[in-house]
Amino acid sequence: MKLLNTYDDRDEAEEAAEKLTGEKRLASERDATVVIYNLFGIPSWGNFHRLGMYNLSELKGLLERRANWQSADLARHAEIIATLNTVAKNYAIEPPAHWL
Structure with missing residues (x-):
């Protein structure tokens, strides 16, 4: 724990x-x-x-409409993933590949 x-x-x-x-x-x-x-x-x-x-609900929404992303969506996805990569290192867990 x-x-x-x-x-x-x-x-x-x-x-x-x-x-x-x-x-x-x-x-x-x-x-x-x-x-x-x-x-x-x-x-x-x-x-x-x-x-x-960690904005995981927002990430879920983004991924559900991935096919229609605009540049703002791409930028927000990159921000969330950067945060999640830091969290992953801190807790020694891997982000799922389909999030990336």
């Missing part, structure tokens, strides 16, 4: 934890008067998508 995301609100953190598949753990830490909730889980593209992270 790895740290997937942090939250300032307990309810939001618990809601996010419910969306994950596989092992998961929610841990809180206090810094002065602020409580932060750390969500740990299995780093997978499915879990990231369920959490609404």
Whole structure:
């Protein structure tokens, strides 16, 4: 398990934890008067998508209309893929080839 995301609100953190598949753990830490909730889980593209992270929903929409891409779509796809390549390195996971 790895740290997937942090939250300032307990309810939001618990809601996010419910969306994950596989092992998961929610841990809180206090810094002065602020409580932060750390969500740990299995780093997978499915879990990231369920959490609404890394523009994966937008990527899905782009890929569904790939045949009709304009230059703006190509640029946005390149931006999202650049981010996902960084995420892939950080979590030692590979982006699916059909996303590229």
